[in-house]
Amino acid sequence: MTKALIIGGGIAGAVTAMALRKAGITPVIYEAYDTGADDIGAFLTIMRNGMNALHAVEAHQPVIDAGFPATDVEYLDGSGTRITLNPMRGGAQTLKRAVLYRVLHDEATRRGITLHHGKRLVSASTVDGVVRAQFKDGTAAEGDLLVGADGIHSATRAIIDPEASAPRSTGLTIAYGYTKAASFQQSADAYRMIAGNRAFFGYTTAPDGETWWFSRAPELDLSTATKQNFIDLLAGDKTPAAEIVRSTDDLFITNAYDVPETRHWHNDSMVLVGDAAHAASPAAGQGASMALEDSVILGQCLRDIADRRAAFEKYTGIRRSRVERLVAESAALSTDPNRRVAAPGSQDRHWLYDHEIDWDERIA
Numbered sequence: 001m002t003k004a005l006i007i008g009g010g011i012a013g014a015v016t017a018m019a020l021r022k023a024g025i026t027p028v029i030y031e032a033y034d035t036g037a038d039d040i041g042a043f044l045t046i047m048r049n050g051m052n053a054l055h056a057v058e059a060h061q062p063v064i065d066a067g068f069p070a071t072d073v074e075y076l077d078g079s080g081t082r083i084t085l086n087p088m089r090g091g092a093q094t095l096k097r098a099v100l101y102r103v104l105h106d107e108a109t110r111r112g113i114t115l116h117h118g119k120r121l122v123s124a125s126t127v128d129g130v131v132r133a134q135f136k137d138g139t140a141a142e143g144d145l146l147v148g149a150d151g152i153h154s155a156t157r158a159i160i161d162p163e164a165s166a167p168r169s170t171g172l173t174i175a176y177g178y179t180k181a182a183s184f185q186q187s188a189d190a191y192r193m194i195a196g197n198r199a200f201f202g203y204t205t206a207p208d209g210e211t212w213w214f215s216r217a218p219e220l221d222l223s224t225a226t227k228q229n230f231i232d233l234l235a236g237d238k239t240p241a242a243e244i245v246r247s248t249d250d251l252f253i254t255n256a257y258d259v260p261e262t263r264h265w266h267n268d269s270m271v272l273v274g275d276a277a278h279a280a281s282p283a284a285g286q287g288a289s290m291a292l293e294d295s296v297i298l299g300q301c302l303r304d305i306a307d308r309r310a311a312f313e314k315y316t317g318i319r320r321s322r323v324e325r326l327v328a329e330s331a332a333l334s335t336d337p338n339r340r341v342a343a344p345g346s347q348d349r350h351w352l353y354d355h356e357i358d359w360d361e362r363i364a
Contacts, residue, residue, distance in 0.1 A: 001024070001025070001026050002024075002025045002026065002144045002145070003025070003026045003027075003028065003142075003143040003144050003145075004017075004020050004025050004026065004027045004028070004143055004144065004145050004146070004147055005028060005030060005131060005133050005141055005142075005143040005145070005146045005147070006020075006027050006028065006029045006030065006147045006149055007030055007121050007133065007146060007147065007148050007149060007150045007155070007156050008029075008030075008031065008032070008148070008149035008150035008151060008154075008274075008276070009029045009030070009031030009033075009101070009105065009115055009117070009149075010031075010101065010149065010151060010274070011100065011101070011104065011274065011288050011291050011292065012149040012273045012274030012275070012276070012291035012292075012294060012295055013029050013031070013147075013149035013150075013273075013274075014029065014101075014104035014105060014107070014108050015053070015054070015057065015059060015104065015291075015292055015295040015296070016147055016149055016273050016294075016295040016298060016299070017029050017108055017113045018057045018059055018107070018108060018111060018113070018295075019056075019057050019295050019296050019298065019299025019300075020147075020298075020299050020302065021111055021112075021113060022057055022299060022303075022359070023299045023300070023302055023303035024303065025299075025302060027113055027147075028113070028114045028115075028116070028141065028143070029108065029113065029114065029115040029116065030116050030119035030121065030133070030135065030141065031115060031116065031117050031118075031119060032118070032119060032120035032121070032150070033117065033118070034117050034118050035117065041097075041098075041176055041250075041252030042096070042097045042174075042176045042214075042252060042254075043094060043095065043096045043097060043176060043212050043214075044094070044095070044097055044100070044285070044287070044288050045070065045092050045093065045094045045191075045285050045288075046063065046067075046092060046093050046094075046095075046100075046288050046289055046292070047090070047092045047285065047286060047289045047352075047353055048090025048091065048092055048353045048354070049090075049286075049289050049293060049352065049353055049354070049355040049356070050286075050288055050289025050290075050292045050293070051063070051064075051090065051091055051092065051093060051289075052090075052355070052356050052357060053289070053292035053293045053295065053296045053357055054292055056296045056357045056358070056359040057295075057296055057299070057359065059104070059107055062103045062104075062106070062107050063093055063095070063100065063103060063104075064091075064093055065103075066095050066099050066100070066103045067093035067094055067095035067099075067100075068093070068094055068095070068206055068207050069088075069091055069092060069093060069094070069189070070088045070092055070094055070189060070190055070191050070204055071087065071088055071189045071190060072085055072086065072087055072088055072189070072190040072191070073085070073086045073087075073088050073190065073191045073193060074187075074190055074191070074192045074193065075193045075194075075195065076192060076193070076194045076195070076239060077194070077195050078194070078195065078196045078197040078236070078237040078238065078239065079237070079238050080237075080238045080239045083195070088190075088191070090353060090354075094204060094206075094212070100288075118137060119135045119136075119137065119139070119141075120135055120136040120137075120155075121133055121134070121135060121136075121150065121155045121156065121159075122134050122135060122136050122155070123159065124146055124156070124159050124270065126267075126268065126269040126270075129144070129269070130142050130143075130144070131143050131144065131145060131146045131269050131270065133146060144269070144308075145269050145270065145271070145302075145308060146269060146270040146271075147270075147271055147272075147273060147298070148160070148270060148271065148272045148273070148276045148277075149272075149273050149274055149276060149291075149295075150276055151274070151275045151276060151279075152167050152257055152258075152259060152275040152276070152279040153167065154272065154275070154276035156270060156272060156276055157262060157272055157276050157277070159270065160264050160265075160266065160267050160270050160272065161262075161263060161264040163263075164262060164263065164264070165259070165261070165262070165263075167257035167258065167259050167279065168257060168258055168259070168260060169219065169255065169256075169257055170219075170255075170256040170257060170258050170281045170331065171218065171219045172216045172217065172218070172219060172255070172256040172281065173216070173217050173218070173219050173220040173222070173225060173253060173254070173255050173256070174214060174215070174216050174253070174254055174255070174256050174282060175214065175215045175216075175217075175227075175230050175245075175251050175252065175253045176212075176213070176214050176251070176252045176253075177212075177213055177214075177244075177245065177248035177250065177251045177252070178210055178211070178212055178213075178248065178250075179210065179211050179213070179244060179247045179248045179249075180209065180210050180211075181211070181243075181244070181247035182209065183243065183247070184211075184240035184243050184244055184247075185240055186205040186209075186211060187203055187204050187205050187211070188204075188205045188207070190204065191203070191204045192204070194237065194239050194241055196233070196234055196236075196237040196239065196241060197236055197237055198217070198218075198233040198234070198236065198237075199215050199216065199217040199218075199230065199233040199234055199241075200215065200216045200217075200283075201213065201214070201215045201234060201237075201239070201241040201244075202214050202215075203241075203244060211244060213241075213244050213245070213248075214282075215230050215233075215234065215241070215245070216256070216282070216283070217229070217230065217233050219255060220253075220255075222253065222254070222255060225253050226251075227245060227246075227248065227251050230245045230251070231245050231246055256281055256282055257279065258279050258280055258281050258327055258330070258331060259275065259277070259278055259279040259327070260278075260324070260327050260328065260331070261278075261324060261327075262277050262278060265277050265312070265315075265316045265319075265320070266309075266312035266313070266315075266316060268308065268309050269308065271298065271312045271315065271316075273291065273294040273295055273298055274287075274290070274291030274294055274295070275287065275291065277294070277319075277323070278290070278323040278324065278326075278327055279327070280323075280326050280327040280330040280331070281327075281330040281331050281333070282330075283330045283331075283333035284326060284329060284330040284333055284352075286326055286330065286352065290322075290323050290326060293319070293322075293355065293357065294315075294319055294323075296357050296359070297315055297318055297319060297357065298315045300357075300359065300361070300363045301314045301315040301318075301363050302315075303363070304362050304363040304364075305363060314363060314364075318363075322355070326352065
């Protein structure tokens with residue numbers, strides 16, 4: 001049976017392993033971190049299209065059980081005036097990134113998929129049709145193909161194409177936080193998105209009463225960035241944003257990068273999925289969902305096309321234009337205040353959210 005080495009145990013890696021298993025391929029996951037992956041303090045929303053991709057490989061229910069839905073997206077300006085109210089169509093689910101990793105790892109294990117931690121890829125090569133991956137701890141693994149699901153700073157991408165462009169700074173700093181305070185207007189079952197005068201802010205309230213929030217601001221120096229920076233940026237708006245940040249004890253602050261184009265998604269025996277191939281600014285909230293789509297489409301292509309390179313080419317052909325359009329639109333959302341209302345839930349984004357995958361459909 002064909003063996004696939006999956007580099008990276010995040011969202012793309014775990015679901016790619018499930019899709020390949022369903023396609024009759026034996027996957028083994030190699031995760032660089034000892035217990036999970038980076039950016040675990042963040043939360044995310046898997047949109048309708050991402051939930052559809054999970055459903056295609058019967059992995060949707062554990063995510064639904066671990067998350068909570070948002071039914072609407074309300075947009076406000078810096079004065080607190082509502083701009084628009086859009087339905088969050090299709091059962092989108094919000095959950096913490098660390099919880100999502102745990103849920104997907106548990107589901108992969110339940111399906112008999114092996115997951116190794118502490119395996120950071122340093123090199124990979126193919127000799128006589130066998131892929132050999134070398135890890136930082138001195139161990140190695142061999143298989144018939146290798147899938148790079150190792151994120152925006154992908155080692156696999158550089159192995160496939162040593163001249164590949166580095167991730168590009170979006171010029172944004174993102175903060176995430178959680179608060180149990182109840183002194184402001186909470187937002188159960190909905191996201192409130194605020195296009196402030198100096199920073200963008202969004203929040204929702206979980207079923208247990210904890211408010212989850214994020215803010216994106218012009219890029220800050222991470223070595224000195226603090227909660228006070230975001231309070232100052234939001235304090236001039238007539239919204240609860242600054243109060244929510246002030247009531248938060250611990251913040252998770254990071255700079256945002258994207259990968260607008262990757263020339264080579266594959267060679268004869270290695271292929272990229274998720275952020276390793278294309279990473280978008282978080283403005284459109286589609287990073288996880290696009291990775292999930294990749295995972296399932298790659299599984300279908302390898303199931304239906306016997307020649308591996310042809311399968312990789314078909315997968316790339318199906319995915320490239322869609323994800324590059326998303327990266328471009330997300331970058332525009334990040335930089336153009338007048339387009340911020342066209343984010344999750346907007347009616348002009350049917351092309352994005354209404355995308356569906358039927359696992360039983362054959363890939364020509």
